Each structure stands twice: as structure tokens, then as C-alpha cells.
Amino acid sequence: QQQVKQSPQSLIVQKGGISIINCAYENTAFDYFPWYQQFPGKGPALLIAIRPDVSEKKEGRFTISFNKSAKQFSLHIMDSQPGDSATYFCAASIANDYKLSFGAGTTVTVRA
Amino acid sequence: DAGVTQSPTHLIKTRGQQVTLRCSPISGHKSVSWYQQVLGQGPQFIFQYYEKEERGRGNFPDRFSARQFPNYSSELNVNALLLGDSALYLCASSHTTGSSYEQYFGPGTRLTVT
Numbered sequence: 001q002q003q004v005k006q007s008p009q010s011l012i013v014q015k016g017g018i019s020i021i022n023c024a025y026e027n028t029a030f031d032y033f034p035w036y037q038q039f040p041g042k043g044p045a046l047l048i049a050i051r052p053d054v055s056e057k058k059e060g061r062f063t064i065s066f067n068k069s070a071k072q073f074s075l076h077i078m079d080s081q082p083g084d085s086a087t088y089f090c091a092a093s094i095a096n097d098y099k100l101s102f103g104a105g106t107t108v109t110v111r112a
Numbered sequence: 113d114a115g116v117t118q119s120p121t122h123l124i125k126t127r128g129q130q131v132t133l134r135c136s137p138i139s140g141h142k143s144v145s146w147y148q149q150v151l152g153q154g155p156q157f158i159f160q161y162y163e164k165e166e167r168g169r170g171n172f173p174d175r176f177s178a179r180q181f182p183n184y185s186s187e188l189n190v191n192a193l194l195l196g197d198s199a200l201y202l203c204a205s206s207h208t209t210g211s212s213y214e215q216y217f218g219p220g221t222r223l224t225v226t
Contacts, residue, residue: 006154034214043116043202043217044155089154098145098168100215102154 003027004092006103014111019077021106023090026071030092034100035064035075038087047088048075080110114139116205116218124224125193133188133221137205143167144186145215146178147202155202161186162209190223198225 005024013019023033031052036044050057050064050073057064063076077084087107091100117136125131137144143162147155157170161180180186184205190197200222204215 032213036217041219043200043219046214046216049214091154098160098209099157099170100145100147100155102156105152105154 002104003101004090004103006090006106008106009104010107010109012109012111013080015080015082017080017110019075019080019084019108019110021075021088021090021108022072023074023092023103024070024072025092027092027094028071029094030101031095032093033064033066033073034091035062036089036091036102038089038105044089077108080108082110082112084108085110116203116216118201118203118218118221120221121219122222122224124226126226127193127195129193130189130191131193131223133190133201133203133223134185135188135203135205135218136185137203138216141205141207141216142184143206143209144180144184145204145206146186146188147204147217148172149200149202149220151199158188160209167209193225195225198223 034049035047037047038044048059061078066073087105089105090103093100119134145160146158149155159178160168164180175191178188200220202220203218206215
């Protein structure tokens with residue numbers, strides 16, 4: 001079963017707007033939560049990551065918000081640009097485990 | 113610095129055939145993981161190798177095997193190909209074993225089974 005549930009499946013945002021993607025998990029042993037960006041025909045690129053001891057992390061226009069009690073985390077893309085149009089995946093992993101568990105992905109389209 | 117490289121870029125095989133995919137990790141990285149990404153889905157973990165030893169295996173049949181070489185490059189082998197094996201195969205490298213560290217993906221090998 002999918003260990004990380006991601007929503008929405010797709011979203012359309014105007015240039016300059018905010019894109020918000022949400023992920024939820026059940027396994028409280030998860031201790032590392034990365035986000036990946038993938039363009040068509042390319043491999044996923046690591047965008048930003050967070051650990052449970054931090055509630056928010058910001059890198060440029062990308063921000064992760066983490067709610068440990070709700071077992072949810074989200075990616076906010078501020079001032080969205082057409083070049084941000086891609087599929088975004090959240091993921092989670094457990095210390096001393098070997099795999100990243102990925103969400104199903106969100107396709108973001110930024111309209112100029 | 114070069115990122116993760118994979119070869120070939122694309123591959124077309126017939127059902128029942130065998131295929132070998134190759135991966136070179138980022139210089140200095142000793143761990144290689146393999147993932148399968150079916151169109152429209154997130155990547156699914158297949159294997160992780162560290163220092164030439166298998167450290168983790170996902171829920172894939174024994175038709176899937178891999179190995180890591182002394183230079184930390186890796187090969188993924190798939191035997192008796194099925195139509196359902198058609199996917200993008202991704203290699204990811206990291207500097208150490210485990211998954212709670214940054215993993216960097218290559219561009220993938222697109223496998224089509226006819």
C-alpha cells in the first residue's frame with residue numbers, strides 16, 4: 001500500500017501565484033522527508049528536504065511545512081514561474097532503512 | 113562535477129529477453145539504489161548497494177538482480193522480461209548507506225518491452 005499519500009494529482013496556477021502540494025503519512029518512524037522535481041524525460045531532482053525536528057524549511061521560493069502531530073507535510077512554491085511546471089514528488093524514509101517511499105506525484109502547470 | 117550517469121538512454125526488448133542497465137554514481141558516492149518508475153506513478157525501490165554489498169531489496173521478483181563493482185558503478189539485470197517491466201529505471205547515488213540522506217537520481221533508462 002502507498003505509505004505516503006499526495007494531493008492534489010494536478011494543479012494549475014497563474015504566474016506569480018502560490019502552488020501548494022500536500023502529503024500525509026502513517027508511519028511515525030519516518031524521519032526524513034525530501035521533495036523531488038521531475039521534468040518530462042528526466043530523472044527526479046532533489047529540491048528540498050526536512051527532518052521532523054524542524055517545522056519549516058525554506059530554500060529560495062520553495063518552503064516545506066511539517067506538522068508532526070498531524071503526520072502531514074507540504075511544499076509551497078512561492079511566486080510560481082512557468083519554469084516550475086513539472087511533476088513534484090514527496091517522499092519519506094526511515095533511519096537505517098534503505099528505501100525512499102514516494103507519493104504518487106503532483107503535476108504543476110504554471111500559466112504565463 | 114558530473115552527476116549520476118546511466119546507460120543506455122532507451123531500450124526496446126521483447127518479452128522473455130534479458131536486459132542489463134548500467135549506472136555510474138557521483139564521484140565519491142559509495143551507495144547506489146535502483147528504482148522503477150511506471151508512467152504516471154512515483155518511483156518504487158528495487159535495490160540498494162553499498163560497498164559492493166546488497167543492503168536492501170524491495171518487493172520485486174527474483175528476475176531482478178543487481179551488483180556493484182569496485183569503482184561503485186552498478187548494473188541492474190532483469191531476466192525473462194514481461195510487458196509490465198516497461199518503465200523508467202532510475203539509479204540514485206548517495207555518499208553512504210541508508211535512505212535518510214540525500215539521494216541524487218540519474219536521468220534514467222527508458223525500457224520498453226514488446
